[in-house]
Amino acid sequence: MATRSSVSLSLSFFLAFLCYLELCSCFYPKHLNLSAVGNHWSTAGATWYGSPDGAGSDGGACGYGNAVSQSPFSSFVTAIGPSLYKSGKECGACYQVKCTRHPACSGKAVRVVITDFCPGGPCVSESAHFDLSGTAFGAMAIPGQEEKLRDAGVLEVRYARVACDYSGRNIAFHVDQGSNPNYLAVVVEFEDGDGDLAGVDVKEGSGEWRAMQQSWGATWKLDAGSELHPPLSLRLTSQYSGQTLVANNVIPQGWMPGATYRSLVNYNV
Helix, strand or coil: CCCHHHHHHHHHHHHHHHHHHHHHHCCCCCCCCCCCCCCCCEEEEEEEECCCCCCCCCCCCCCCHHHHHCCCCCCCEEEECHHHHHHHCCCCCEEEEECCCCCCECCCCEEEEEEEECCCCHHHHCCCEEEEEHHHHHHCECCCCHHHHHCCCCEEEEEEEECECCCCCCCEEEECCCCECCEEEEEEECCCECCCCCEEEEEECCCCCEECEEEECCEEEEECCCCCCCCEEEEEECCCCCCEEEEEEEECCCCCCCCEEECCCCCCC
């Protein structure tokens, strides 16, 4: 029969173990930080659309507009099937893709950004599918064999989620043309690291944070119900790891619909 002291000692160890588990859980983020180079590779299908040396489409379902063909996207973009698009929450996420099974494949990994949605065909029937821009698809080829690779039809590729890195460029907020003093909608661009967004909040001056709603793609909106008083700060929460970042007073007094405002911050890579 156990003595009172041994029971007490066992209970102490048990409680200490529970405390250890609880403390340890505090140190685990939603996901570990992404690497700039792919580590965990999976298989997907790949096609391409648009012009052979183009950006696929002019903007696409994420709402980036003609920025997709300009630096830093530089046409290295992709439309994605539903499994990875996640109703637009993955707009801005970065992946490396590479092909090895076609004679024209170089095996070189190419980094692309999700800027569009692919709603049908192999994008739906396959577990994961990248409908790449012509530029990105051709970049997987051995130099001089880009056209041969583009003629391959549906291609098997390997893909891995990676950190976005826009080489020192800070996050930008493009104000939607439909915005007015009582309604604000912004497209969030160039997030380093995770690249994606789970939520956006807005704050007037020293007021309280108010949650914005995802309108579509990378566009987030707030129907304030009364006049907003700038400057406005925006708080971002990433989808992949749950990291938060605040762009203080990024929307200035006298802001204009259609204008782009660049912050002084970005996520660490």
